[in-house]
Amino acid sequence: xxxxxxxxxxxxxxxxxxxxxxxxxxxxxxxxxxxxxxxxxxxxxxxxxxxxxxxxxxxxxxxxxxxxxxxxxxxxxxxxxxxxxxxxxxxxxxxxxxxxxxxxxxxxxxxxxxxxxxxxxxxxxxxxxxxxxxxxxxxxxxxxxxxxxxxxxxxxxxxxxxxxxxxxxxxxxxxxxxxxxxxxxx
Amino acid sequence: xxxxxxxxxxxxxxxxxxxxxxxxxxxxxxxxxxxxxxxxxxxxxxxxxxxxxxxxxxxxxxxxxxxxxxxxxxxxxxxxxxxxxxxxxxxxxxxxxxxxxxxxxxxxxxxxxxxxxxxxxxxxxxxxxxxxxxxxxxxxxxxxxxxxxxxxxxxxxxxxxxxxxxxxxxxxxxxxxxxxxxxxxxxxxxxxxxxxxxxxxxxxxxxxxxxxxxxxxxx
Numbered sequence: 001x002x003x004x005x006x007x008x009x010x011x012x013x014x015x016x017x018x019x020x021x022x023x024x025x026x027x028x029x030x031x032x033x034x035x036x037x038x039x040x041x042x043x044x045x046x047x048x049x050x051x052x053x054x055x056x057x058x059x060x061x062x063x064x065x066x067x068x069x070x071x072x073x074x075x076x077x078x079x080x081x082x083x084x085x086x087x088x089x090x091x092x093x094x095x096x097x098x099x100x101x102x103x104x105x106x107x108x109x110x111x112x113x114x115x116x117x118x119x120x121x122x123x124x125x126x127x128x129x130x131x132x133x134x135x136x137x138x139x140x141x142x143x144x145x146x147x148x149x150x151x152x153x154x155x156x157x158x159x160x161x162x163x164x165x166x167x168x169x170x171x172x173x174x175x176x177x178x179x180x181x182x183x184x185x186x
Numbered sequence: 187x188x189x190x191x192x193x194x195x196x197x198x199x200x201x202x203x204x205x206x207x208x209x210x211x212x213x214x215x216x217x218x219x220x221x222x223x224x225x226x227x228x229x230x231x232x233x234x235x236x237x238x239x240x241x242x243x244x245x246x247x248x249x250x251x252x253x254x255x256x257x258x259x260x261x262x263x264x265x266x267x268x269x270x271x272x273x274x275x276x277x278x279x280x281x282x283x284x285x286x287x288x289x290x291x292x293x294x295x296x297x298x299x300x301x302x303x304x305x306x307x308x309x310x311x312x313x314x315x316x317x318x319x320x321x322x323x324x325x326x327x328x329x330x331x332x333x334x335x336x337x338x339x340x341x342x343x344x345x346x347x348x349x350x351x352x353x354x355x356x357x358x359x360x361x362x363x364x365x366x367x368x369x370x371x372x373x374x375x376x377x378x379x380x381x382x383x384x385x386x387x388x389x390x391x392x393x394x395x396x397x398x399x400x401x402x403x404x405x
Binding site: 002039045121 | 214216218223227229242280286289290
């Protein structure tokens, strides 16, 4: 027995949009990815097993659409030897301190994360999926997904907290899980 | 589903657990711009229809007999439901009988909504809409097809309908066909009364049946 697809859109539309924005940024690419996600989900919905985790299913589709969008953007981009100097439209992170003003800096910081960290942050912290599900989407182990998400959050926090010089992600506390992991392995 | 979203709409309400320890750093990312989902939904409705992916499109419209659910397939209007029937339950039945690829899509019901408006305003005496009668089968379908021949402002008795469809003993089955009409108002089961002129039943409630008959008598 399957609920009308409208209930799926109503129940998960906002979460999928948050995920698409976290992965692709707040521009039109994220809205296109949302569109393609729900269009593909609509087509596949009749075959979805009744006991499926709908949110994980949608995020998996969104992941594929986002990866497609990133590849398409890479194909569109023209390689340039010398990048033109220009003022950042996002502002200087050092001068942006209130939560609202920090928003452009956050988007920039999120966009600059390594893909795996950004995706792990998006699927765990934004979509709310457990690391087991995140690992199912990204490949690798749940522990690796947990570390990627923690590293990503650590980097974001460091970039937003102070000048970039004092916020090297590799020196922040987020590296401690590695020690613990080695302890487990012994 | 809301249980998953709520930690993000109120990130400071509870101390972050070890797995959600982002201390609100992500909060601006978690905000969805106002109106974004509505415009995305409208775009999805069009894309889904263009791709032929919709089993059912629906809308709800106000009317003098309460809010009506209108639902259509590619073939035409397939269901009209009164509020008393519980619109969510009706959509669930459509998901099971026709298919679950169902979206609220008011643009696809605009013509039906317009004709119903005209009817309730006394400016329309017959509906000119493609109908999808796939929810009705056999004798019930025969009865409902006959009902569309009962003109505006006229009535027939259950017994007359039974006789006119060639099965004079099936008076009770005519009553059942009317009571399970998937397209009330548009297929005028409200124009069928008891032989003594009393109302009989109506799936939209007797008040609605009375209102429709009064509307047609006055127009």
